[in-house]
Amino acid sequence: MDWFHCNQCFTRRGSKFLVSSCGHICCEACIKSKQCSVCGASCSYLPITDEMKPQEKSFFKDPVKLIQSRLQHISQIALFQQTQMERVTAHFKHKSIELERHLKEVSEQSYRQLAKLKRENAELKKQLSELKRETAELKKPLSQRRVSVPKIY
Ligand SMILES: [Zn+2]
Ligand SMILES: [Zn+2]
Incomplete structure (x- = not known):
């Protein structure tokens, strides 16, 4: 001065x-x-x-030095805000990856369950047709039955 x-x-x-x-x-x-x-x-x-x-x-003070110190301060503010934004972005990115992984897990689990249910359904259909066939067989008169009836003495 x-x-x-x-x-x-x-x-x-x-x-x-x-x-x-x-x-x-x-x-x-x-x-x-x-x-x-x-x-x-x-x-x-x-x-x-x-x-x-x-x-x-x-x-x-020297105006040039004033501008320099203000610029330094402003760049500190900008850096602070940028860091804040990066933090938020990183958080949501992490969250999104987690959710995606969870979604994949859930859908894979659903597919496995669906396949299992399909297998069970096919098995039950098979059993049902077997039972229907047996029922039809039982409804026939004894003489027409294919199964051999043990002779009663
Ligand atoms: Zn004066
Ligand atoms: Zn004077």
């Missing part, structure tokens, strides 16, 4: 500089009263020191 000079005597040297509420910079020697020695407005003074608030200090 050494680019400025007193707006009254234009010195760049001096133990202390102050900035007025009307926007003028004066060295300590040029300040005589509560009135600005440059424009005459009644004003208050803020000493230009390292203890100024960041907001006040920024008026004395």
Whole structure:
């Protein structure tokens, strides 16, 4: 913070500089009263020191450096948000893979069950036709039966 000079005597040297509420910079020697020695407005003074608030200090910083630090801050924000998005994306991707695997398992299980039921159904149909045939056989008169009836003495 050494680019400025007193707006009254234009010195760049001096133990202390102050900035007025009307926007003028004066060295300590040029300040005589509560009135600005440059424009005459009644004003208050803020000493230009390292203890100024960041907001006040920024008026004395190199604009290029200000932009650089803002850009750095903005890129930090962008990185933070990107990381957040990546986290969410990864979560849903993982979830989707899990669901897909589960779906595959369930459908494979269903196919196996279906095949088993088909086999059982075929077996039952076979048994049913066997029973029908036996029933028809039993309904026939004894003389027509193919099965040999043991002789009763
Ligand atoms: Zn001065
Ligand atoms: Zn002034």
